[in-house]
Amino acid sequence: MDFDLTAEQEQLRAAVRALGNRYGHEYFVAKARAGEHTTELWAEAGKLGYLGVNVPGEHGGGGGGITELAIVAEELAAAGCPLLLLVVSPAIAATVIARHGTQQQRERFLPGFADGSLKVAFAITEPEAGSNFHRLGTVARRDGAGWVLSGRKCFISGVDEARYVLVVARIAEEAGPAAKGPGTGTGPAAPRLKPALFVVPTDAAGLTSSKLDMEIVSPENQFLLYLDDVRLPADALVGGPDSGLPALFSGLNPERITVAAMSAGTARYALERAGRYTATRKVWGGRTIGAHQGVAHPLAHAAVQVELARLMVYKAAALYDAGRDVEAGVAANMAKYAATEASALAVDTAIQSLGGNGMTTEYGVATLLGAVRAGRIAPVSREMILNFVAQHVLDQDRSY
Known part of the structure; x- marks a missing residue:
């Protein structure tokens, strides 16, 4: 049983702490009060490789894991700069793409995660369902070779800073024949909806957002999202139809x-x-x-x-x-x-x-x-x- 970080992890902790202390809580609060983002801190952290510590090395990242990203998140917060987008973009979106995206998706998105030039928001929560993916009302239906998304999301962080939103929706699964028996008939069963994740550009037609006023001092904002027949290409689906869960x-x-x-x-x-x-x-x-x-x-x-x-x-x-x-x-x-x-x-x-x-x-x-x-x-x-x-x-x- 070992409670010590490796020498490399300790070096990462010290370096991130030094970066955070150069900005500090006054910078964080000033940005929040001015309605601005922590652009300078994010850009410098990305340039130094801290935002991509968990991205595989072959895509320009540090090749580490969530332990290294947790160190980054903790030390920036300990300097008074708790960056929520660290959770949303590198932790959630980059991990999902790295572990379950297609080869083309990994090559397209991971280098941007690695250097911090790409921010991706994450949208699961809905007004009625919360984050219960079994009850989500956002649905994706096939449209030729592509997809059409419709639904609503709430409390989505950083939409105004992100180039894409990773949207959790449900798609119709192919239904088999209904079970035979008295009164059951032999017609097809109703289609079952299963989770799926889609990479949606924030400037996509049909995607609109509305900022929520929050009693939180933060440079990162929360939004309502509306997806009104947002049309996407086939490769917007992360992985494949069975990769969602x-x-x-x-x-x-x-x-x-x-x-x-x-x-x-x-x-x-x-x-x-x-x-x-x-x-x-x-x-x-x-x-x-x-x-x-x-x-x-x-x-x-x-x-x-x-x-x-x-x-x-x-x-x-x-x-x-x-x-x-x-x-x-x-x-x-x-x-x-x-x-x-x-x-x-x-x-x-x-x-x-x-x-x-x-x-x-x-x-x-x-x-x-x-x-x-x-x-x-x-x-x-x-x-x-x-x-x-x-x-x-x-x-x-x-x-x-």
């Missing part, structure tokens, strides 16, 4: 792991700010406020929760990179739960320890409140993770 799951575990890593990094940032303040702040000529257990113990408790979550993050990443997908699925869900809970606790505790200063923009912790609260909801809610653990770890019956 495995492709979808191959992207969801990296999503949870990198969200967890980003959450852990955000928690570290908040605790570092709070620790620095409480170790130097003195009142009434006495000792620092951090010398009082009423201040120090809540911070120490949060620090313990964050470190436990980080262990789960890198266990999940190691399992995923080892190809142990079933175990990685359990670990990824646990990591996401633990890290987002720890992050919300750390930010709230940091604000409380700073008193009134904790609510100011200057001290840089209250600006994270919306994001860490949203992390307990998306990309999968804490309640659904508890359902998953109850069913798959504790062998309990489904409650829904």
Whole structure:
């Protein structure tokens, strides 16, 4: 059992930390307040190879895995720059294309993921179905040699920055004859819909978006998407007609792991700010406020929760990179739960320890409140993770 990163991974951590610290939380907040994107940070991270660490080497990437991408996500967040598009584009979209795309799709898209020049959004969530792919209303139907997509999506990140959207839809599966028996007849059964993923250009005819106003300080925006008979060529389908479900799951575990890593990094940032303040702040000529257990113990408790979550993050990443997908699925869900809970606790505790200063923009912790609260909801809610653990770890019956 080895809890240490490799020398190369440690070097990556130090390099990303240095990059993040050159930009910092003030840059992140200023971009968000101005309605701008973190274009400079993203471009430099891409140029240095940090955005493509998990892309295969033959396509220009670093040849690493989700462990390396988790390091990047955590360290940028620990510098006060939690980039959600790291989760969406390199973690989800690049992984799906690398593992399940055709050779032509890998050659077309992966070099752009590798150098950060390509951003791809991910669209699964719908107003009625949430992220339950069994209930998705977005449907793709064949149209000659191509496809036509129709449906709606919500809470889709980064559409205004992306060149493509990886859309989860359902396609009609060829139906066989109905089972014979009294009253069943022998006609064909109704077609069954199964998941499929499509790469849709953001400028495609019929694809429109509407920005959602969010109570989150972030340079990355959320959108409603409308697909009104969006026509696509045959090669827009990722892999083939039977690739949808495995492709979808191959992207969801990296999503949870990198969200967890980003959450852990955000928690570290908040605790570092709070620790620095409480170790130097003195009142009434006495000792620092951090010398009082009423201040120090809540911070120490949060620090313990964050470190436990980080262990789960890198266990999940190691399992995923080892190809142990079933175990990685359990670990990824646990990591996401633990890290987002720890992050919300750390930010709230940091604000409380700073008193009134904790609510100011200057001290840089209250600006994270919306994001860490949203992390307990998306990309999968804490309640659904508890359902998953109850069913798959504790062998309990489904409650829904």
